[in-house]
């Protein structure tokens with residue numbers, strides 16, 4: 001499928017209503033529109049149009065058993081998509097919407113099975129990005145939108161990433177700068193109580209605990225259980241977020257991590273590989289003989305989250321064959337950062353104490 005992709009440049013602080021109208025008209029006709037959200041760019045289509053939804057899977061090369069998140073612009077829209085919503089879950093929506101929290105609940109019959117990959121639950125979120133909200137409002141539709149990358153690749157946090165992956169595969173790409181958060185939403189299952197985190201993301205476990213008292217974590221997110229458990233969030237079983245280079249995460253005490261990475265750089269360079277190091281500001285000057293990209297200050301995990309996917313794609317552009325990545329603290333948004341980094345590595349992790 002080769003399409004002529006139209007690129008529309010928009011400014012979140014001064015939204016051009018005509019461009020939004022045009023993009024919304026494409027969604028209403030069943031077309032594919034990539035739009036910015038505060039997490040990552042999303043590849044959107046009319047969530048109630050089975051064919052439009054199937055085109056999302058085709059454009060991304062996404063396996064059909066990996067369900068999509070439905071985006072809404074008004075909290076009340078959730079009732080058309082989800083039923084049996086507990087009162088406490090409504091409080092969660094009031095607290096965290098608009099924002100990077102996706103709730104998984106029992107689906108209504110309006111939601112096509114292609115959206116939920118045959119599951120009887122649906123994932124819904126109200127994004128905060130103003131362009132996303134105006135587009136959904138103007139289209140007057142719930143919009144199904146996974147991340148706007150080719151399946152398996154790092155999620156896009158700039159329009160350039162989207163163009164690299166999806167030019168010619170979608171009708172419209174809205175270009176609107178860098179994503180604020182840079183990792184995807186937290187996916188929370190509210191069919192159980194306390195609710196269960198199926199995917200860590202932009203709203204941290206600590207924030208949810210502060211509000212709910214208790215929140216559970218799907219056991220598949222504990223890496224030691226990886227081989228034993230079938231993840232409940234179906235998308236989590238696929239190779240994800242991966243750069244073309246092999247990625248290895250090194251975790252442990254920081255000075256030992258630096259020493260180990262330097263030793264590995266030496267070892268792999270001797271084997272003739274070009275090596276990259278994913279570092280932080282505190283350590284970037286300590287590596288020798290590798291291309292070093294810093295994710296930012298270790299004490300500013302939000303910056304690290306916003307730079308992660310871009311750094312993985314930058315290593316691809318540079319063309320390194322192996323990336324050695326420093327682990328960061330997994331508190332707060334660090335849980336999402338480490339989840340993505342380890343998945344990108346296919347769970348190749350070196351642990352040194």
Ligand code: AMP
Pocket residue numbers: 066067068069104116119121122123145146147184187198199232233234235236
């Ligand atoms: P993406 O939008 O590409 O970040 O992927 C959406 C994520 O939400 C995937 O990890 C899905 O598995 C998850 N998801 C969507 N719908 C459901 C659902 N009904 N139950 C569990 N997880 C879901």
Ligand code: MG
Pocket residue numbers: 146147155
């Ligand atoms: Mg994705």
